[in-house]
Amino acid sequence: MITLALAGKPNCGKSTLYRAATMAPAEIANYPFTTIDANRGVAYVRVPCPCTSLAHRCGVCADGIRYIAVHLIDVAGLVPEAHTGKGLGNQFLDHLRQADAIIQVIDASGSTDIEGNPDNPGSHDPLEEIPMLKTEMAMWLFGIIEKHWPKMQRQAQSRSFSIYAGLADILAGLSIQEEHVMEAEREAGIELRLTASGDLIEFSKILMRKAKPMIIAGNKADLASPELLTKVKDSGAILTSGAAELALRTAAASHMIIYHPGDASFSIPDKGKLSDAQKAGLMKMKAYMDAHGGTGVQEIINRAVFELLDMIVLYPVEDETHLTDGQGRVLPDAFLMKKGSTPHDLAYQVHTDIGKGFLYAIDAKTKMRIKESAVLKDGDIIKIVSTAK
Ligand SMILES: Nc1nc2c(ncn2[C@@H]2O[C@H](COP(=O)(O)OP(=O)(O)OP(=O)(O)O)[C@@H](O)[C@H]2O)c(=O)[nH]1
Numbered sequence: 001m002i003t004l005a006l007a008g009k010p011n012c013g014k015s016t017l018y019r020a021a022t023m024a025p026a027e028i029a030n031y032p033f034t035t036i037d038a039n040r041g042v043a044y045v046r047v048p049c050p051c052t053s054l055a056h057r058c059g060v061c062a063d064g065i066r067y068i069a070v071h072l073i074d075v076a077g078l079v080p081e082a083h084t085g086k087g088l089g090n091q092f093l094d095h096l097r098q099a100d101a102i103i104q105v106i107d108a109s110g111s112t113d114i115e116g117n118p119d120n121p122g123s124h125d126p127l128e129e130i131p132m133l134k135t136e137m138a139m140w141l142f143g144i145i146e147k148h149w150p151k152m153q154r155q156a157q158s159r160s161f162s163i164y165a166g167l168a169d170i171l172a173g174l175s176i177q178e179e180h181v182m183e184a185e186r187e188a189g190i191e192l193r194l195t196a197s198g199d200l201i202e203f204s205k206i207l208m209r210k211a212k213p214m215i216i217a218g219n220k221a222d223l224a225s226p227e228l229l230t231k232v233k234d235s236g237a238i239l240t241s242g243a244a245e246l247a248l249r250t251a252a253a254s255h256m257i258i259y260h261p262g263d264a265s266f267s268i269p270d271k272g273k274l275s276d277a278q279k280a281g282l283m284k285m286k287a288y289m290d291a292h293g294g295t296g297v298q299e300i301i302n303r304a305v306f307e308l309l310d311m312i313v314l315y316p317v318e319d320e321t322h323l324t325d326g327q328g329r330v331l332p333d334a335f336l337m338k339k340g341s342t343p344h345d346l347a348y349q350v351h352t353d354i355g356k357g358f359l360y361a362i363d364a365k366t367k368m369r370i371k372e373s374a375v376l377k378d379g380d381i382i383k384i385v386s387t388a389k
Pocket residue numbers: 009010011012013014015016017076077078116219220221222223240241242243244
Protein backbone atom coordinates (compact mmCIF):
# COMPACT_ATOMS: atom_id res chain seq x y z
CA MET A 1 0.00 0.00 0.00
CA ILE A 2 1.16 3.53 -0.71
CA THR A 3 2.73 5.25 2.29
CA LEU A 4 2.72 9.00 2.81
CA ALA A 5 4.61 10.68 5.64
CA LEU A 6 3.82 13.93 7.44
CA ALA A 7 7.10 15.63 8.32
CA GLY A 8 8.11 19.02 9.65
CA LYS A 9 9.34 20.94 12.68
CA PRO A 10 7.75 20.44 16.12
CA ASN A 11 4.43 22.19 16.76
CA CYS A 12 3.56 22.84 13.10
CA GLY A 13 0.45 20.68 13.52
CA LYS A 14 1.56 17.28 12.17
CA SER A 15 -0.20 15.23 14.83
CA THR A 16 -3.43 17.18 14.48
CA LEU A 17 -3.32 16.74 10.72
CA TYR A 18 -2.53 13.06 11.20
CA ARG A 19 -5.39 12.54 13.64
CA ALA A 20 -7.77 14.34 11.28
CA ALA A 21 -6.68 12.44 8.17
CA THR A 22 -6.73 9.03 9.85
CA MET A 23 -10.13 9.51 11.47
CA ALA A 24 -12.18 7.35 9.13
CA PRO A 25 -15.09 9.16 7.48
CA ALA A 26 -18.28 8.24 9.35
CA GLU A 27 -19.51 5.98 6.54
CA ILE A 28 -16.40 3.83 6.56
CA ALA A 29 -15.59 3.93 10.26
CA ASN A 30 -15.73 0.17 10.40
CA TYR A 31 -12.92 -0.27 7.87
CA PRO A 32 -10.25 -2.50 9.37
CA PHE A 33 -6.82 -1.26 10.47
CA THR A 34 -7.71 2.38 10.89
CA THR A 35 -4.86 2.69 13.36
CA ILE A 36 -1.84 0.48 12.88
CA ASP A 37 0.36 1.79 15.65
CA ALA A 38 0.97 5.06 17.45
CA ASN A 39 2.22 6.95 14.41
CA ARG A 40 1.09 4.88 11.44
CA GLY A 41 -2.53 4.85 10.35
CA VAL A 42 -4.84 4.66 7.39
CA ALA A 43 -5.92 7.77 5.50
CA TYR A 44 -7.90 7.93 2.28
CA VAL A 45 -7.82 9.45 -1.15
CA ARG A 46 -11.21 10.59 -2.39
CA VAL A 47 -12.46 9.93 -5.92
CA PRO A 48 -15.88 9.98 -7.57
CA CYS A 49 -17.22 6.41 -7.59
CA PRO A 50 -17.88 4.97 -11.06
CA CYS A 51 -21.10 3.39 -9.75
CA THR A 52 -22.85 6.76 -9.88
CA SER A 53 -23.45 6.20 -13.59
CA LEU A 54 -24.75 2.65 -13.11
CA ALA A 55 -28.21 1.27 -12.49
CA HIS A 56 -26.92 -0.55 -9.39
CA ARG A 57 -25.02 1.48 -6.82
CA CYS A 58 -21.99 -0.20 -5.28
CA GLY A 59 -22.59 -0.27 -1.55
CA VAL A 60 -18.96 0.66 -0.89
CA CYS A 61 -19.04 4.38 -1.57
CA ALA A 62 -20.62 7.15 0.44
CA ASP A 63 -23.07 9.17 -1.67
CA GLY A 64 -21.00 8.52 -4.78
CA ILE A 65 -17.69 9.27 -3.07
CA ARG A 66 -15.15 6.47 -3.02
CA TYR A 67 -12.43 6.54 -0.36
CA ILE A 68 -9.33 4.45 -1.06
CA ALA A 69 -6.91 3.60 1.72
CA VAL A 70 -3.27 4.70 1.89
CA HIS A 71 -0.90 4.53 4.84
CA LEU A 72 0.00 7.72 6.64
CA ILE A 73 2.93 8.13 9.02
CA ASP A 74 3.21 10.90 11.60
CA VAL A 75 6.95 11.53 11.63
CA ALA A 76 8.71 12.79 14.76
CA GLY A 77 9.29 16.58 14.64
CA LEU A 78 12.62 17.68 13.27
CA VAL A 79 14.86 20.64 14.04
CA PRO A 80 17.89 22.03 12.22
CA GLU A 81 20.88 19.68 12.55
CA ALA A 82 18.60 16.71 13.31
CA HIS A 83 20.82 14.54 11.09
CA THR A 84 23.62 15.03 13.62
CA GLY A 85 21.33 13.83 16.40
CA LYS A 86 19.84 17.15 17.55
CA GLY A 87 16.28 17.06 18.94
CA LEU A 88 14.84 13.63 18.37
CA GLY A 89 17.63 13.16 15.86
CA ASN A 90 17.61 10.43 13.31
CA GLN A 91 14.34 8.98 14.52
CA PHE A 92 12.48 11.10 11.96
CA LEU A 93 14.70 9.90 9.17
CA ASP A 94 14.03 6.30 10.01
CA HIS A 95 10.30 6.99 9.68
CA LEU A 96 10.83 8.69 6.34
CA ARG A 97 12.61 5.64 5.03
CA GLN A 98 9.23 3.90 4.68
CA ALA A 99 7.50 6.73 2.79
CA ASP A 100 6.77 6.84 -0.95
CA ALA A 101 6.10 10.58 -0.75
CA ILE A 102 6.37 13.23 1.92
CA ILE A 103 3.92 15.90 2.96
CA GLN A 104 6.03 18.60 4.57
CA VAL A 105 3.92 20.48 7.10
CA ILE A 106 4.87 24.10 7.72
CA ASP A 107 3.25 26.54 10.12
CA ALA A 108 1.62 28.98 7.71
CA SER A 109 0.56 31.21 10.60
CA GLY A 110 4.18 31.93 11.54
CA SER A 111 3.34 31.36 15.20
CA THR A 112 6.29 29.07 16.00
CA ASP A 113 10.03 29.51 15.50
CA ILE A 114 12.19 27.12 13.45
CA GLU A 115 12.54 24.81 16.46
CA GLY A 116 8.79 24.85 17.12
CA ASN A 117 8.73 27.21 20.13
CA PRO A 118 5.38 29.05 20.28
CA ASP A 119 5.26 32.76 19.49
CA ASN A 120 2.71 35.32 18.30
CA PRO A 121 1.15 34.61 14.89
CA GLY A 122 3.09 36.35 12.14
CA SER A 123 6.38 36.55 14.01
CA HIS A 124 8.15 33.95 11.82
CA ASP A 125 8.50 33.34 8.11
CA PRO A 126 6.90 29.96 7.30
CA LEU A 127 8.91 29.63 4.08
CA GLU A 128 12.14 29.39 6.07
CA GLU A 129 11.03 25.94 7.19
CA ILE A 130 10.99 24.52 3.69
CA PRO A 131 14.73 24.12 3.03
CA MET A 132 15.34 22.61 6.46
CA LEU A 133 13.67 19.27 5.74
CA LYS A 134 15.39 18.95 2.36
CA THR A 135 18.76 19.74 3.91
CA GLU A 136 18.33 17.34 6.82
CA MET A 137 17.21 14.53 4.54
CA ALA A 138 20.03 15.14 2.07
CA MET A 139 22.66 15.31 4.81
CA TRP A 140 21.40 12.10 6.29
CA LEU A 141 21.60 10.39 2.92
CA PHE A 142 25.02 11.91 2.35
CA GLY A 143 26.15 10.48 5.71
CA ILE A 144 25.16 6.98 4.61
CA ILE A 145 26.88 7.31 1.23
CA GLU A 146 30.00 8.85 2.75
CA LYS A 147 30.38 5.91 5.10
CA HIS A 148 30.41 3.45 2.23
CA TRP A 149 32.31 5.57 -0.27
CA PRO A 150 35.95 4.49 0.24
CA LYS A 151 34.95 0.86 -0.22
CA MET A 152 32.74 1.67 -3.22
CA GLN A 153 35.55 3.58 -4.92
CA ARG A 154 37.90 0.65 -4.43
CA GLN A 155 35.33 -1.73 -5.87
CA ALA A 156 34.71 0.63 -8.77
CA GLN A 157 38.28 -0.07 -9.98
CA SER A 158 36.98 -3.42 -11.12
CA ARG A 159 35.27 -3.36 -14.52
CA SER A 160 32.61 -5.81 -13.43
CA PHE A 161 31.40 -3.56 -10.61
CA SER A 162 28.52 -1.16 -11.28
CA ILE A 163 28.61 1.82 -8.97
CA TYR A 164 24.90 2.41 -9.72
CA ALA A 165 23.90 -1.07 -8.65
CA GLY A 166 26.28 -0.86 -5.67
CA LEU A 167 24.80 2.41 -4.46
CA ALA A 168 21.22 1.27 -5.10
CA ASP A 169 22.00 -1.82 -3.08
CA ILE A 170 23.21 0.19 -0.09
CA LEU A 171 20.17 2.49 -0.34
CA ALA A 172 17.56 -0.20 -1.09
CA GLY A 173 15.94 0.34 2.31
CA LEU A 174 15.08 3.85 1.14
CA SER A 175 13.45 2.60 -2.06
CA ILE A 176 16.25 4.17 -4.08
CA GLN A 177 16.78 2.38 -7.37
CA GLU A 178 19.56 2.31 -9.95
CA GLU A 179 17.64 4.66 -12.25
CA HIS A 180 17.37 7.21 -9.45
CA VAL A 181 21.14 7.04 -8.97
CA MET A 182 21.82 7.44 -12.70
CA GLU A 183 19.40 10.34 -13.08
CA ALA A 184 20.85 12.12 -10.04
CA GLU A 185 24.40 11.69 -11.38
CA ARG A 186 23.36 13.20 -14.69
CA GLU A 187 21.54 16.09 -13.07
CA ALA A 188 24.42 16.82 -10.69
CA GLY A 189 26.81 16.88 -13.69
CA ILE A 190 29.35 14.57 -12.06
CA GLU A 191 30.91 11.21 -12.79
CA LEU A 192 30.24 9.20 -9.67
CA ARG A 193 33.18 6.87 -10.08
CA LEU A 194 35.59 9.78 -10.01
CA THR A 195 33.93 11.90 -7.33
CA ALA A 196 35.34 12.32 -3.85
CA SER A 197 32.82 11.68 -1.08
CA GLY A 198 33.04 15.31 0.11
CA ASP A 199 31.62 16.43 -3.25
CA LEU A 200 28.48 14.33 -3.02
CA ILE A 201 26.22 16.68 -1.06
CA GLU A 202 24.50 18.17 -4.12
CA PHE A 203 24.15 14.69 -5.59
CA SER A 204 22.55 13.50 -2.32
CA LYS A 205 20.05 16.37 -2.47
CA ILE A 206 19.01 15.47 -6.01
CA LEU A 207 18.85 11.77 -5.21
CA MET A 208 16.62 12.40 -2.20
CA ARG A 209 14.29 14.58 -4.26
CA LYS A 210 13.90 11.79 -6.80
CA ALA A 211 13.36 9.04 -4.26
CA LYS A 212 11.04 10.94 -1.92
CA PRO A 213 8.91 13.50 -3.77
CA MET A 214 7.51 16.19 -1.55
CA ILE A 215 4.46 18.44 -1.35
CA ILE A 216 3.98 21.23 1.18
CA ALA A 217 1.03 21.76 3.51
CA GLY A 218 0.79 25.36 4.73
CA ASN A 219 -0.95 24.34 7.93
CA LYS A 220 -2.75 26.38 10.62
CA ALA A 221 -3.98 28.45 7.69
CA ASP A 222 -7.04 29.37 9.77
CA LEU A 223 -4.69 31.32 12.04
CA ALA A 224 -2.61 33.00 9.32
CA SER A 225 -2.78 36.65 8.26
CA PRO A 226 -3.91 37.39 4.68
CA GLU A 227 -0.32 38.42 3.85
CA LEU A 228 1.13 35.12 5.04
CA LEU A 229 -1.63 33.17 3.32
CA THR A 230 -0.74 34.80 0.01
CA LYS A 231 2.98 34.27 0.55
CA VAL A 232 2.57 30.59 1.45
CA LYS A 233 0.14 29.95 -1.38
CA ASP A 234 2.40 31.69 -3.91
CA SER A 235 5.22 29.35 -2.90
CA GLY A 236 3.17 26.44 -4.26
CA ALA A 237 2.09 25.07 -0.87
CA ILE A 238 -1.47 23.85 -0.27
CA LEU A 239 -3.20 25.69 2.55
CA THR A 240 -4.55 23.35 5.22
CA SER A 241 -6.26 23.53 8.58
CA GLY A 242 -5.77 20.23 10.34
CA ALA A 243 -7.61 21.59 13.37
CA ALA A 244 -10.70 22.45 11.33
CA GLU A 245 -10.69 19.05 9.61
CA LEU A 246 -10.42 17.26 12.94
CA ALA A 247 -13.29 19.29 14.38
CA LEU A 248 -15.44 18.63 11.30
CA ARG A 249 -14.83 14.88 11.29
CA THR A 250 -15.53 14.74 15.01
CA ALA A 251 -18.77 16.70 14.57
CA ALA A 252 -19.79 14.46 11.65
CA ALA A 253 -19.09 11.32 13.70
CA SER A 254 -21.55 12.52 16.33
CA HIS A 255 -24.11 13.46 13.61
CA MET A 256 -23.95 17.13 14.50
CA ILE A 257 -23.16 17.96 10.88
CA ILE A 258 -23.16 16.25 7.50
CA TYR A 259 -19.65 16.39 6.11
CA HIS A 260 -17.68 14.11 3.84
CA PRO A 261 -13.92 14.64 4.04
CA GLY A 262 -12.95 16.79 1.09
CA ASP A 263 -16.32 18.57 0.84
CA ALA A 264 -16.11 22.30 0.30
CA SER A 265 -18.63 22.84 3.08
CA PHE A 266 -20.99 21.04 5.47
CA SER A 267 -24.61 21.20 6.54
CA ILE A 268 -26.31 21.12 9.90
CA PRO A 269 -29.34 18.79 9.93
CA ASP A 270 -30.82 20.11 13.18
CA LYS A 271 -29.60 23.47 14.47
CA GLY A 272 -31.87 23.10 17.51
CA LYS A 273 -29.60 20.39 18.92
CA LEU A 274 -26.53 22.64 19.01
CA SER A 275 -25.42 24.94 21.81
CA ASP A 276 -24.65 28.57 20.99
CA ALA A 277 -20.93 27.85 21.41
CA GLN A 278 -21.12 24.92 18.97
CA LYS A 279 -23.01 27.04 16.45
CA ALA A 280 -20.45 29.84 16.74
CA GLY A 281 -17.55 27.39 16.29
CA LEU A 282 -19.15 25.83 13.24
CA MET A 283 -19.90 29.21 11.69
CA LYS A 284 -16.26 30.19 12.05
CA MET A 285 -15.22 27.04 10.24
CA LYS A 286 -17.83 27.63 7.56
CA ALA A 287 -16.45 31.09 6.91
CA TYR A 288 -12.94 29.65 6.60
CA MET A 289 -14.11 26.91 4.23
CA ASP A 290 -16.09 29.35 2.10
CA ALA A 291 -12.96 31.45 1.67
CA HIS A 292 -10.67 28.48 0.86
CA GLY A 293 -12.95 25.89 -0.72
CA GLY A 294 -12.53 23.42 2.18
CA THR A 295 -9.92 22.59 4.81
CA GLY A 296 -7.29 21.44 2.30
CA VAL A 297 -6.59 18.17 4.17
CA GLN A 298 -8.21 15.88 1.61
CA GLU A 299 -6.74 17.95 -1.19
CA ILE A 300 -3.18 17.45 -0.02
CA ILE A 301 -3.59 13.69 0.33
CA ASN A 302 -5.15 13.45 -3.12
CA ARG A 303 -2.43 15.58 -4.67
CA ALA A 304 0.35 13.60 -3.01
CA VAL A 305 -1.05 10.39 -4.47
CA PHE A 306 -2.27 11.52 -7.88
CA GLU A 307 0.23 14.28 -8.71
CA LEU A 308 3.43 13.41 -6.85
CA LEU A 309 3.16 9.68 -7.21
CA ASP A 310 1.31 9.65 -10.53
CA MET A 311 -1.31 7.13 -9.52
CA ILE A 312 -4.56 6.12 -11.20
CA VAL A 313 -7.53 4.15 -9.84
CA LEU A 314 -8.44 0.81 -11.40
CA TYR A 315 -11.45 -1.38 -10.63
CA PRO A 316 -11.07 -5.12 -11.23
CA VAL A 317 -14.31 -7.13 -11.61
CA GLU A 318 -15.13 -10.76 -12.36
CA ASP A 319 -18.39 -10.12 -14.21
CA GLU A 320 -17.98 -7.39 -16.83
CA THR A 321 -21.71 -7.11 -17.44
CA HIS A 322 -22.86 -6.56 -13.88
CA LEU A 323 -19.50 -5.17 -12.69
CA THR A 324 -19.45 -7.55 -9.78
CA ASP A 325 -16.99 -9.85 -8.05
CA GLY A 326 -17.61 -13.59 -7.54
CA GLN A 327 -20.03 -12.84 -4.70
CA GLY A 328 -22.17 -10.42 -6.67
CA ARG A 329 -20.81 -7.27 -5.01
CA VAL A 330 -20.72 -4.27 -7.35
CA LEU A 331 -17.24 -2.75 -7.82
CA PRO A 332 -15.96 -3.94 -4.45
CA ASP A 333 -12.29 -3.18 -5.08
CA ALA A 334 -10.39 -0.10 -6.14
CA PHE A 335 -6.63 -0.25 -6.66
CA LEU A 336 -4.22 2.64 -6.74
CA MET A 337 -1.63 1.92 -9.41
CA LYS A 338 1.12 3.81 -11.21
CA LYS A 339 0.16 5.62 -14.41
CA GLY A 340 1.25 3.41 -17.31
CA SER A 341 0.09 0.18 -15.61
CA THR A 342 -1.13 -2.63 -17.85
CA PRO A 343 -3.84 -5.31 -17.38
CA HIS A 344 -1.04 -7.72 -16.53
CA ASP A 345 0.19 -5.39 -13.74
CA LEU A 346 -3.36 -5.16 -12.43
CA ALA A 347 -3.67 -8.95 -12.46
CA TYR A 348 -0.55 -9.19 -10.30
CA GLN A 349 -1.92 -6.54 -7.98
CA VAL A 350 -5.12 -8.54 -7.48
CA HIS A 351 -3.13 -11.69 -6.71
CA THR A 352 0.23 -13.12 -7.70
CA ASP A 353 -1.46 -16.31 -8.94
CA ILE A 354 -3.91 -14.30 -11.08
CA GLY A 355 -0.92 -12.46 -12.54
CA LYS A 356 0.98 -15.68 -13.25
CA GLY A 357 -2.02 -17.30 -14.92
CA PHE A 358 -3.03 -14.15 -16.85
CA LEU A 359 -4.71 -14.95 -20.18
CA TYR A 360 -6.41 -11.74 -21.31
CA ALA A 361 -8.45 -8.79 -20.06
CA ILE A 362 -11.74 -7.16 -21.02
CA ASP A 363 -12.56 -3.48 -20.72
CA ALA A 364 -15.96 -3.53 -19.01
CA LYS A 365 -17.03 -0.25 -20.60
CA THR A 366 -16.47 -1.33 -24.22
CA LYS A 367 -16.74 -5.11 -23.57
CA MET A 368 -13.68 -5.43 -25.81
CA ARG A 369 -10.63 -7.54 -25.18
CA ILE A 370 -7.54 -5.49 -24.43
CA LYS A 371 -3.93 -6.40 -24.88
CA GLU A 372 -1.86 -7.53 -21.97
CA SER A 373 0.49 -4.61 -22.60
CA ALA A 374 -2.20 -1.94 -23.12
CA VAL A 375 -1.86 1.13 -20.93
CA LEU A 376 -4.85 1.43 -18.60
CA LYS A 377 -6.63 4.70 -17.88
CA ASP A 378 -7.77 6.21 -14.63
CA GLY A 379 -11.19 4.80 -13.73
CA ASP A 380 -10.97 1.73 -15.98
CA ILE A 381 -13.10 -1.24 -14.95
CA ILE A 382 -11.33 -4.41 -16.00
CA LYS A 383 -12.16 -8.08 -16.05
CA ILE A 384 -9.13 -10.30 -15.93
CA VAL A 385 -9.27 -13.78 -17.30
CA SER A 386 -6.67 -16.01 -15.73
CA THR A 387 -6.01 -19.72 -15.37
CA ALA A 388 -5.95 -19.08 -11.62
CA LYS A 389 -9.20 -18.64 -9.72
N1 LIG B 1 -5.35 27.14 14.67
C1 LIG B 1 -4.80 25.97 14.42
N2 LIG B 1 -4.07 25.35 15.35
C2 LIG B 1 -3.54 24.14 15.07
C3 LIG B 1 -3.72 23.53 13.80
N3 LIG B 1 -3.08 22.36 13.82
C4 LIG B 1 -2.51 22.23 15.02
N4 LIG B 1 -2.78 23.32 15.79
C5 LIG B 1 -2.32 23.55 17.17
O1 LIG B 1 -0.90 23.62 17.17
C6 LIG B 1 -0.35 22.97 18.29
C7 LIG B 1 0.63 21.90 17.86
O2 LIG B 1 -0.08 20.91 17.14
P1 LIG B 1 0.45 19.40 17.01
O3 LIG B 1 -0.47 18.73 16.09
O4 LIG B 1 0.66 18.80 18.34
O5 LIG B 1 1.86 19.66 16.34
P2 LIG B 1 3.04 18.65 15.96
O6 LIG B 1 3.68 19.18 14.75
O7 LIG B 1 2.55 17.27 15.91
O8 LIG B 1 4.03 18.80 17.18
P3 LIG B 1 5.19 17.80 17.70
O9 LIG B 1 4.52 16.58 18.21
O10 LIG B 1 5.86 18.60 18.76
O11 LIG B 1 6.10 17.53 16.55
C8 LIG B 1 -1.53 22.41 19.09
O12 LIG B 1 -1.85 23.36 20.09
C9 LIG B 1 -2.64 22.35 18.05
O13 LIG B 1 -3.92 22.47 18.62
C10 LIG B 1 -4.51 24.22 12.82
O14 LIG B 1 -4.74 23.77 11.70
N5 LIG B 1 -5.02 25.44 13.19
